[in-house]
Structure formats: C-alpha cells, structure tokens
Amino acid sequence: MNLRYIQGKRIGVASTNRLDDEALRRLAESAARIASLQPELEDFTSLPEPGALPEVAGVFAEATASATPESRAEAVRAVISAADQAGVLGFGSYATNRERVTVVNSLGVRASEERTLAQVITVAMGPDGEAGYAEQAAVDHTRIDAAEIGREAAEKARRSRGATEIEPGDYPVVLEEYAVVDLLDMLGYLGFSALAVQENRSFFEPGKRVGSELVSIWDDATDPEGTPTSFDYEGVAKRRVTLVEEGLCREVVYDAHTAGKDGRQSTGHGLPAPNPYGPFPLNQFMGAGESTREELIGGLDRGLLVTRFHYTNPVHPKLAMVTGMTRDGVFLVEGGAISRPVRNLRFTQSYLDALAGVAAVNRQRKLLRGFLGSVVVPAVRIEAFTFTGATEH
Amino acid sequence: MPEVEQRALDTCSQQGASYADVRVVRREDESISVKSGRVEAVSLGESEGLGVRVLVDGAWGFASSSVLNTREADRVASEAVRIARASGTALRQPADLDDRAPARGHFATPVEEDPFALSLETKIGDLLAADERMRAVKGIAFTESLFHAQRERKSFAATDGSQTEQEITHVGAAIEVNAVEGDELQRRTYPDAGGGYQAAGYEYIRSLDLAGHAEALAEESVKLLRAPQCPSGRFTIILDPSQLYLQIHESCGHPTELDRVFGTEASYAGTSFLTTDRLDDGFMYGSELVDIVADATAPGGLGTFGWDDEGVEAQQVPLVKEGRFVGYLSSRETAPRIGRKSGGAMRADGWNRIPLIRMTNINLLPKPGKSLEEIVEDTDDGLYLASNRSWSIDDRRLNFQFATEVAYEIKGGKRGQLYKNPTYTGITYEFWRSCDAVGDERSYRMLGTPNCGKGEPGQLMHVGHAVSGARFRDVQVGVGKW
Structure with missing residues (x-):
C-alpha cells in the first residue's frame, strides 16, 4: 500500500506491505509527518478528480490467474523439447502473473482492476555459442505457444552457426520486432514524458519531424491487442495519446502533476508516487506498414538482419544517441537474401535518426514486453544504422 | 528458532525435501529527493515477509508470503515443495550442495549515527544547502539531490541447523546538476552518477560534504556546454x-x-x-x-x-x-x-x-x-x-x-x-x-x-x-x- 498524504500543497508519501490496523495507522501517521515537514510544492494543483473509466476488454484471463506450477513446467518442457530436436540448449523462463490494482483518493476516485499477464522467453544456444531468441506475451496464457517459441529460437540458433566477422560501419538494417521494442522503450524514457519536456531534457517539440512518414507511434492502454488497463496509478482513465504521427511529434503523456503545470488534463499515465521519472507511456504501439517480412529483407542490397539489441543505454539523451549490442542472431543480407550469419556488433546511433531512416514497415506486429510496460511493434527496414565496434561471438 | 520459521522447515521436511531454508526479512527504506530548490519527495517504506527455498530430488522450489503466521508458513512451504516437484519434471542436472558447518550467530553493520533516528529536517536541510549552492551558479537548468537509507533485519534458518540474525544498514547520497543549451545537456554528479553509497550511518553522508562540492560541480556543468567535443x-x-x-x-x-x-x-x-x-x-x-x-x-x-x-x-x-x-x-x-x-x-x-x-x-x-x-x-x-x-x-x-x-x-x-x-x-x-x-x-x-x-x-x-x-x-x- 502506497499512501500520498496531502496537506494544502505539502505532500508526504509512505508505503507498507502490511495491512493490519497498526501498520495502516503508522502508515498514515508517517505520511502526515512527512507532509508537515515539507515546503509547499508551488505548482501542485490537486489529486485527480473522479471520472468515468473506460470499459476495457481483455484485462484479465482466468486461465492465467489459475495457472499452476505444473502448467508452467509443461510449457518449459515444450521449449526444451524444441531445443533438443534442433540439437541446441534452451534457456529461458515462463511466468504467469496475477495482480489487483486499486486506487482510491479522498476526492472520490475509486478504481480497482484485476490484471493478468503470461510470458515466455527463450534463448537457444548451440555448441559453439551460436544463439537465437524468441518471446511471446499474452494476457491469456492459453494463447502462448511455447513449442513454437522454442522452435523459433532453436531454428535461429541453428542458422547462426558459423558466424564470421564483419567490419563495423554504416549498414542498412532490418530490425526484427524484438529490436524495435528498444527504440520505442528508449524514446518513451527519453522524450515522450511531459516531465522530460518541462525539464527541457527531451527531444520532443510539437510538430518536429523525428521519423519518416512511415512512422506512427501512440500509447493506448485500452487496445486489447496490447496488455490493456483502464486506469493509471492515480486512478485516472487511460487515454490514447498520439506520440508521433507520420513522423511528426504530436503529444506527450501526462500525469496529474505535470498536467496541472501545463493547464492540461492527465492522460492517465501516472506511476506510483514518489515518482521522479514523471509520467510514462506503458502501452506503446507502432503502426503496421504494408511490407511482408520477405519484402523487408528483399529490399536490402547489402545490409544486416538484426534479431534484437542488448544492454542499450543513452550516450546523449537530447539527441537520443544510444549505444548497445546486437544479440542472438545477426545475418548479412546480400542481394535481398540472407547470405551468412555474422558476429555481434556494437552500435552507437541516434534513435531519432533511425526513425527518420525507416524505409519499410512490416504489415504484422507482435505484442512484446517492454522496459516497464508492453509494446506492439512491427519489424522495420532502416536505410542506415551505425555500427561502431565488434565482439568475438 | 521462531515458530513460523520452524514450522516452514518442518513442513518442507515432512513433504520430502532433502534441504530447506527460510528467511524472514524486514526492510525499512527512507528516501528524500530535492529538485531545483524544492523537496520533491520524502518517502518511507516498510516491507516484511518470509521466503522458503526447498530442494526436492535435486530440483529447487521457492515460495514466499507477506503474512507471517504458522498457517501461512505451512501453505508457503507446501507451495515451494510443489514448485520443486514441477521443476523436477524438466530437470537435467540435479542440484548437489557442498558441505558446510551450520551457520550460527549475529551480525550488524557498524553505525555511528543512526540515519533513521536523525530528524528529517536535518537530512532535508543538508540536501537543500547543497542544492542552493548549485543553483547559485549562472546557467544551471535544473538540479537534483537525493538521500536514501535502508535497513534490513533478516533471520535465516535451514534444515541443517543453521540459524543467523543480521541487521544491515546502508546509506547513500548524491547531488546532480544539469546545464542545457539547445540540443546540449551536460550533467555533473557527485560523488558519482549513481550516488555515493556505503554500509554505514549518517556519518558517511556528512563525510561526503555535499555542499562543499556543489559550486565547483555546477560551474563545470556550465563549462561543459561550451567545451570542445572529446577527440577520437x-x-x-x-x-x-x-x-x-x-x-x-x-x-x-x-x-x-x-x-x-x-x-x-x-x-x-x-x-x-x-x-x-x-x-x-x-x-x-x-x-x-x-x-x-x-x-x-x-x-x-x-x-x-x-x-x-x-x-x-x-x-x-x-x-x-x-x-x-x-x-x-x-x-x-x-x-x-x-x-x-x-x-x-x-x-x-x-x-x-x-x-x-x-x-x-x-x-x-x-x-x-x-x-x-x-x-x-x-x-x-x-x-x-x-x-x-x-x-x-x-x-x-x-x-x-x-x-x-x-x-x-x-x-x-x-x-x-x-x-x-x-x-x-x-x-x-x-x-x-x-x-x-x-x-x-x-x-x-x-x-x-x-x-x-x-x-x-x-x-x-x-x-x-x-x-x-x-x-x-x-x-x-x-x-x-x-
């Protein structure tokens, strides 16, 4: 339990995982004491007022809520079996999650919702360390095909066998969905938050071009194609927010505090207090395109097919300059066809420049886990991506 | 041994575990953050519960709960055993533990000045003083500073007779200053980017002398805006x-x-x-x-x-x-x-x-x-x-x-x-x-x-x-x- 105690413009926060009377009394007393010691927060306006919550489908699945250790183990065995059949080793996890989130406040907000999520991830590795990756997430765990995920990763590992060096440099790339996740996650962290804009640390300016016309990104927690929820951690209804439309910056996400500063309404993107990061887009979508996977790869004269990124971190936040590694399957594409597996590379690349270089977008998308929430993304082809180093595998 | 821990271990053994251990952990946290001259957040947190780890036929199981009574200890222990048995159906290499003498004793972090006993006013005041010196430098866009203390009391018991009690206290603090001009954002932090942390009391925070480093730090962040790009x-x-x-x-x-x-x-x-x-x-x-x-x-x-x-x-x-x-x-x-x-x-x-x-x-x-x-x-x-x-x-x-x-x-x-x-x-x-x-x-x-x-x-x-x-x-x- 997380309590925000507000006295005028003074705010205290305390939390506990004990729900007995004594602990709750101490929780209230602690939060009140903290609030009384605080200077006034001049730009604080109010906690959210009650409002209608949207009817959101697909938030909860009984099958996930009642999943058992035995059913999870069965899924794990399916992944391992696929690895065995391909002659590789399987590593990974299968998790089912059930949670109830309840938000109430003294202005009358009453919101409560039970949510579920299931997820399988696996890395398959061959005898020489060649690797492949696959993952799947779903609200309803019966929709997860663990055997297929196992086969996808094992097949990728098999095709990665015998990877050879390739010179770092600028290459056109096809990024699979697992890699595109990182683009959206990082941009959400660096720039799509109202707080980042208010503190002048975001790249975001309304109307600024940050992507090609093929790039549209929005946050929508009400879409059952993602992992839906109807309200945020302040009990505010989730609203769809267009972040980038055909390459142009449109809006950012707000919580109650940042909305109050800008004279706006919260978009329902508050995180639990205290929250130094500000509001966050937890349900990002990237618009699908018209290309098939074969057309994406077929459009590379000489380029790289990248399965996913690893350990990315911003080097220059305002330019969204990011470094990271490729991982679990990189392939040289020549003449529109995969020619050979190559060893992993380091990139140092502005993600905004990457979006600007998007030349084709897959017509299909995948629901995948993100840094904090989930994302629904297509694979993309990008005209140029800067690889700045190589490693030994 | 406390009844809850003993009950969890007994249940594990009765249900076929070759080894089990139980930890009861109580954690307190206090954090203060100051942003551009104002107290952004002060928060206190507490969390307690027990975690049971069990080895059955070479497979691990683990379960936990925030409810500390014998009935719940039974349930958690049974769940851990059930998970271990399910895990065993996919097991390739059974776990085999090395020998060690049962652990017994008490350990506590040496603390001179208890960070939880010190008044909030003092801790907030130390951050605000440093923050004020950073903001006094012309050209600063925004500043942040933080204090964090954590105390964990944990008891450990295992079916081999081990029983230990520990009280571990950590404190940390940091100041950060940011200068922004166009697309350039230059940050400087002290004592390091993630904060200076030690197992100690508030005496460590005093030793950092946050305010004493604030002005030079802020001046450097402004200088960085006009500094040349590092050569390659x-x-x-x-x-x-x-x-x-x-x-x-x-x-x-x-x-x-x-x-x-x-x-x-x-x-x-x-x-x-x-x-x-x-x-x-x-x-x-x-x-x-x-x-x-x-x-x-x-x-x-x-x-x-x-x-x-x-x-x-x-x-x-x-x-x-x-x-x-x-x-x-x-x-x-x-x-x-x-x-x-x-x-x-x-x-x-x-x-x-x-x-x-x-x-x-x-x-x-x-x-x-x-x-x-x-x-x-x-x-x-x-x-x-x-x-x-x-x-x-x-x-x-x-x-x-x-x-x-x-x-x-x-x-x-x-x-x-x-x-x-x-x-x-x-x-x-x-x-x-x-x-x-x-x-x-x-x-x-x-x-x-x-x-x-x-x-x-x-x-x-x-x-x-x-x-x-x-x-x-x-x-x-x-x-x-x-």
Whole structure:
C-alpha cells in the first residue's frame, strides 16, 4: 500500500506491505509527518478528480490467474523439447502473473482492476555459442505457444552457426520486432514524458519531424491487442495519446502533476508516487506498414538482419544517441537474401535518426514486453544504422 | 528458532525435501529527493515477509508470503515443495550442495549515527544547502539531490541447523546538476552518477560534504556546454574511481558469477567469456598489476555481511591475482561443479525473491607506489575520465562502451582542457591487460551501486566496489558520430 498524504500543497508519501490496523495507522501517521515537514510544492494543483473509466476488454484471463506450477513446467518442457530436436540448449523462463490494482483518493476516485499477464522467453544456444531468441506475451496464457517459441529460437540458433566477422560501419538494417521494442522503450524514457519536456531534457517539440512518414507511434492502454488497463496509478482513465504521427511529434503523456503545470488534463499515465521519472507511456504501439517480412529483407542490397539489441543505454539523451549490442542472431543480407550469419556488433546511433531512416514497415506486429510496460511493434527496414565496434561471438 | 520459521522447515521436511531454508526479512527504506530548490519527495517504506527455498530430488522450489503466521508458513512451504516437484519434471542436472558447518550467530553493520533516528529536517536541510549552492551558479537548468537509507533485519534458518540474525544498514547520497543549451545537456554528479553509497550511518553522508562540492560541480556543468567535443583516437586514459568502479562491476563482477557461466542468466543478461576452462588454463585477464578480490568483509561495502543468504560465512575470494583469472563468485550448488567450496555470494532482494549469485564487494586492490595524482603527473599525453554517464557491455561481457560526464586532457603531467561527451570502448581482457598503473591507498575508496539488476523475475542488489583509480594504454576513445 502506497499512501500520498496531502496537506494544502505539502505532500508526504509512505508505503507498507502490511495491512493490519497498526501498520495502516503508522502508515498514515508517517505520511502526515512527512507532509508537515515539507515546503509547499508551488505548482501542485490537486489529486485527480473522479471520472468515468473506460470499459476495457481483455484485462484479465482466468486461465492465467489459475495457472499452476505444473502448467508452467509443461510449457518449459515444450521449449526444451524444441531445443533438443534442433540439437541446441534452451534457456529461458515462463511466468504467469496475477495482480489487483486499486486506487482510491479522498476526492472520490475509486478504481480497482484485476490484471493478468503470461510470458515466455527463450534463448537457444548451440555448441559453439551460436544463439537465437524468441518471446511471446499474452494476457491469456492459453494463447502462448511455447513449442513454437522454442522452435523459433532453436531454428535461429541453428542458422547462426558459423558466424564470421564483419567490419563495423554504416549498414542498412532490418530490425526484427524484438529490436524495435528498444527504440520505442528508449524514446518513451527519453522524450515522450511531459516531465522530460518541462525539464527541457527531451527531444520532443510539437510538430518536429523525428521519423519518416512511415512512422506512427501512440500509447493506448485500452487496445486489447496490447496488455490493456483502464486506469493509471492515480486512478485516472487511460487515454490514447498520439506520440508521433507520420513522423511528426504530436503529444506527450501526462500525469496529474505535470498536467496541472501545463493547464492540461492527465492522460492517465501516472506511476506510483514518489515518482521522479514523471509520467510514462506503458502501452506503446507502432503502426503496421504494408511490407511482408520477405519484402523487408528483399529490399536490402547489402545490409544486416538484426534479431534484437542488448544492454542499450543513452550516450546523449537530447539527441537520443544510444549505444548497445546486437544479440542472438545477426545475418548479412546480400542481394535481398540472407547470405551468412555474422558476429555481434556494437552500435552507437541516434534513435531519432533511425526513425527518420525507416524505409519499410512490416504489415504484422507482435505484442512484446517492454522496459516497464508492453509494446506492439512491427519489424522495420532502416536505410542506415551505425555500427561502431565488434565482439568475438 | 521462531515458530513460523520452524514450522516452514518442518513442513518442507515432512513433504520430502532433502534441504530447506527460510528467511524472514524486514526492510525499512527512507528516501528524500530535492529538485531545483524544492523537496520533491520524502518517502518511507516498510516491507516484511518470509521466503522458503526447498530442494526436492535435486530440483529447487521457492515460495514466499507477506503474512507471517504458522498457517501461512505451512501453505508457503507446501507451495515451494510443489514448485520443486514441477521443476523436477524438466530437470537435467540435479542440484548437489557442498558441505558446510551450520551457520550460527549475529551480525550488524557498524553505525555511528543512526540515519533513521536523525530528524528529517536535518537530512532535508543538508540536501537543500547543497542544492542552493548549485543553483547559485549562472546557467544551471535544473538540479537534483537525493538521500536514501535502508535497513534490513533478516533471520535465516535451514534444515541443517543453521540459524543467523543480521541487521544491515546502508546509506547513500548524491547531488546532480544539469546545464542545457539547445540540443546540449551536460550533467555533473557527485560523488558519482549513481550516488555515493556505503554500509554505514549518517556519518558517511556528512563525510561526503555535499555542499562543499556543489559550486565547483555546477560551474563545470556550465563549462561543459561550451567545451570542445572529446577527440577520437587511441589514447592513454586514466579512470577516476567514479568511473573505474563501474568498469570493474561490468567487466569483472558480472562475468565471474558462476551461475551465469553455467547459463542460468543466459536468457536475460547473458553468459560469460570467463568459462571454466579459462580457470583451469590460468587465463590472463589483465596485467600483473591487476588484483581483484570479492571481499564480503570489507568495511563499509554494500556487499558486506556476516553470512550470505544460504548461510555461508562472509569471506574474501580472489578473482584475479597478478592479472591471472583465479576464481568465481559462487554458491553451494555451483562451487562443487568446479571442485570448490562456496565463496558465499548468494544474495536475495528481500523476502520474495530466491537467492542468486551476486557480487559482494568487488575490489581492485591498490598498488603501493603512486597516488592517483602522481599517476597523472607521470603521464605525458592522455585523458582523465570521471563520473559515469552511460554503460553498455555485450552478453558475454567482452565488448564494452562507457561514456563519462567529463574528460580532462593531460599534457606533460598536468590536467588541462575540458572535453564534453567522452566515450571509450574496448574488449575486456585487452583493456585490463593494458593497465600499467594502479593508484595506491591514498585514493582508495569504497563506492558501490544500489541497483545492480539480475534474474527473472528481476532483482536489484546493493553491491560494493573499492578502487583507487588506474591508467590504461592505447584505448579507443570517441565513438560514434557527433
């Protein structure tokens, strides 16, 4: 339990995982004491007022809520079996999650919702360390095909066998969905938050071009194609927010505090207090395109097919300059066809420049886990991506 | 032994466990953040519960609960056994634990000034004083400062008769200042980017003298806006402790985790280039000046304790000796697989996570001879890099790239020109083999990070790193297009 105690413009926060009377009394007393010691927060306006919550489908699945250790183990065995059949080793996890989130406040907000999520991830590795990756997430765990995920990763590992060096440099790339996740996650962290804009640390300016016309990104927690929820951690209804439309910056996400500063309404993107990061887009979508996977790869004269990124971190936040590694399957594409597996590379690349270089977008998308929430993304082809180093595998 | 713990262990044994342990953990947290002259947040948190780990026919199970009574202890123990049996259906290599004498005793972090007993006004006042000095510098966009204290009281009991009690206190603080102009954002932090953290009381925070460093820090962030871009090329570099500790963390700490070597982290953070054949072969990890030890007994370290979370006594484990790779961070299950005893590195994030092999205090031992400043004086041409800005390393911990907040040119043994946006990159063992100077005791200090991530579901750990600064030759500096 997380309590925000507000006295005028003074705010205290305390939390506990004990729900007995004594602990709750101490929780209230602690939060009140903290609030009384605080200077006034001049730009604080109010906690959210009650409002209608949207009817959101697909938030909860009984099958996930009642999943058992035995059913999870069965899924794990399916992944391992696929690895065995391909002659590789399987590593990974299968998790089912059930949670109830309840938000109430003294202005009358009453919101409560039970949510579920299931997820399988696996890395398959061959005898020489060649690797492949696959993952799947779903609200309803019966929709997860663990055997297929196992086969996808094992097949990728098999095709990665015998990877050879390739010179770092600028290459056109096809990024699979697992890699595109990182683009959206990082941009959400660096720039799509109202707080980042208010503190002048975001790249975001309304109307600024940050992507090609093929790039549209929005946050929508009400879409059952993602992992839906109807309200945020302040009990505010989730609203769809267009972040980038055909390459142009449109809006950012707000919580109650940042909305109050800008004279706006919260978009329902508050995180639990205290929250130094500000509001966050937890349900990002990237618009699908018209290309098939074969057309994406077929459009590379000489380029790289990248399965996913690893350990990315911003080097220059305002330019969204990011470094990271490729991982679990990189392939040289020549003449529109995969020619050979190559060893992993380091990139140092502005993600905004990457979006600007998007030349084709897959017509299909995948629901995948993100840094904090989930994302629904297509694979993309990008005209140029800067690889700045190589490693030994 | 408390009734709840005894009940959990008895239930596990009755249901067929060959081994079980139970931890009851009570954690208190207090954090204060100040942003641009105002108190942004003050928060107190408490969390308590029990975690039961059980071994059934060589397979692990784990379950936990925030409800502390005997009925719930029964339920949690039964759930842990059920999970172990389910896990057993996919088991390839049964777990086999090394022998150790039952652990017994009490440990507490030495604390001079209890951070939880000190008034909030005092702690807030110290942050505001530093914040005010930063904001007094013209050109500052926004400032942040933070204080954090954590106290964990945990009891451990196991079916082999072990029973320990520990009270561990950590404190940390940091100040940060940001200057912004156009697309340029330049940040400076003190004592390092993640905050200065130690196992100690508020006396450590006082020793940092946050306010005393605030003005110079702010002036430097403004200067960085107009500073030239750090040049690219092969350079001699000297790493300040505020950067070197993270270099050790990423390129030595993580790759020496033995569970990682065996693949249990493969689908998340990856594996390791330090495979067991390299231990047998005496792989040269670094130059002969490089001595790295995992020391869970080091005073003030975030990885200092009496026993790890499977009841193995705190110890010093050499990882790299005179440059040669000699040891791992290990557990009772993994160490026997390489013919050794556990090095005591199993740690869990609170009561609701299973222990994993984690760093304790991974320290680069100082070398008698030259202080860090004397190493600078001994350098004709190079760069001095300080305070981490970003970090990244591949999934076997070979190819790394770091950015620091600041670089200073070194010419003729003196620090001069300031450069912005420095980056450097390399391959772990090549980099450490190029180390030709390590600072002595005079600049040796304990740093650490409170947010080392590992495992699925995720766990954050407090880990320590004592360092004195070091010099490296022929390093690639300046990566990417600026």
